[in-house]
Every structure is written in structure tokens, then in C-alpha cells.
Amino acid sequence: MDTVYEHGEFTVRGALIDLFPMGSKLPFRIDLFDDEIETLRTFDPDTQRSIDKVESVRLLPAREFPLQKEEVTRFKARFRERFDVDFRRSPIFQDLSSGITPAGIEY
Numbered sequence: 808m809d810t811v812y813e814h815g816e817f818t819v820r821g822a823l824i825d826l827f828p829m830g831s832k833l834p835f836r837i838d839l840f841d842d843e844i845e846t847l848r849t850f851d852p853d854t855q856r857s858i859d860k861v862e863s864v865r866l867l868p869a870r871e872f873p874l875q876k877e878e879v880t881r882f883k884a885r886f887r888e889r890f891d892v893d894f895r896r897s898p899i900f901q902d903l904s905s906g907i908t909p910a911g912i913e914y
């Protein structure tokens with residue numbers, strides 16, 4: 808990926824790191840000098856032009872739904888307890904059981 812447009816995307820091009828954190832209104836551009844951050848700016852995802860310098864960026868996980876083995880096991884048990892459906896026919900149940908994050912699960 809060369810250009811960052813949407814939440815959760817990032818790209819590294821030489822000394823530039825562009826990232827669009829979850830929950831952020833705008834993406835950020837980190838300009839490095841060696842192993843130091845030289846500048847940190849927001850930018851317009853459409854034009855890719857810098858907007859404002861900022862002092863910090865808050866990075867949140869791209870997924871809030873845990874996919875660790877114990878959490879998936881807990882999900883499967885609770886799904887069977889709470890829903891009166893054939894879990895073998897549930898795409899969400901099958902996807903999560905296979906370690907796949909179903910589309911829209913965060914929303």
C-alpha cells in the first residue's frame with residue numbers, strides 16, 4: 808500500500824510513516840531522522856498534504872474484539888448458551904472459530 812486513505816491503514820516509505828489510527832479523524836505522518844521523530848503531522852487523506860503539526864498521537868488497537876484462543880473458546884460457549892440457532896450454520900460462529908474476523912464485527 809502506497810497511500811493511506813482509511814482507518815487501520817499504514818505505509819512506510821523511507822523515513823516517512825503514514826498511519827490512520829482507529830478512532831482518529833485524520834491520519835498522521837511521522838517524519839523520521841535516523842531513529843528520532845523529526846515531525847509528527849496530520850494530513851488530508853485525499854490530497855496527501857500535511858495539515859497541522861501535533862505533539863502526540865493516540866494509537867488504539869485496530870480490533871477491539873479479542874481473537875486469543877481462550878476468548879474464542881468463551882465466545883463459542885456463550886454463543887451456544889444464548890442463541891437458539893444451529894451454530895454450524897452461523898457465519899459469525901464459523902469465522903471466529905477459524906480465527907477469521909467477520910466483516911463489521913467492530914460495529
